[in-house]
Amino acid sequence: STLYHLLLENQTINSNKYCSQLDQLKAALNEKCLELVNRKHIIFHQDNARLHVSLMTRQKLLQLGWEVLIHPPYSPDTASSDFHLFWSLQNSLNGKNFNSLEDYKRHLEEFFAQQDKKFWEDGIMKLPEKWQKVVEQNGEYVVK
Template sequence: MICLWWLVNGVEYWDILEDDSTMKASNYIAQLRQLRLHVELSRGKKSQDLLSTRQRPSHVASYKAEKSGYGWTVLVHPLYSPDFKPSDYHLFSNVQRHLQGKK
């Protein structure tokens, strides 16, 4: 599984999970910490807005506790929305065109 964290200009941080793993709260928090480091290195420690899809109930408590110390504003966004195309559309559209009609 590929996990992507986007900013306005593109992918800021990505991680690949093992084939048989799922996105657990601990994985989510670890990625959030890595994202924070990347953002601070590239943009400084100023306040950031984080657009987030709905969280799984098991992630919510640890997620809220973690991001509260970051000074980020979290903007909740529906998982499926006409405003944004899924990440795989942008990431894999060229691969799909290349493989179209091939077996």
């Protein structure tokens, strides 16, 4: 299964909630990908949103022992929202209307269930190439 969190209407995320989600991610990795966790260290990527760089979050990531991939100050090319998952998810939502949060959750579950291993591997394998372009451009925006 896929780990994701939906915020309730009018709810915002803060450092406490984000750190709690990081703990849940760590537990899910330990449960589902223990061989990967034991074999290699975790390299974590996030953007520079205030709650991602807060002292509490930095301490939590240090406690988890995860290496944080530095995100250039302005580089939409490496933004988490630019990851192919979100493009595909957006395409699956185009033209859809949901009558309830439960309908939306059902759609998300179906969307995630339909993605095969290759879908996830392809997206992950594209990241080093995207990062290399950003490095070559000194963090400047890369025209696609």
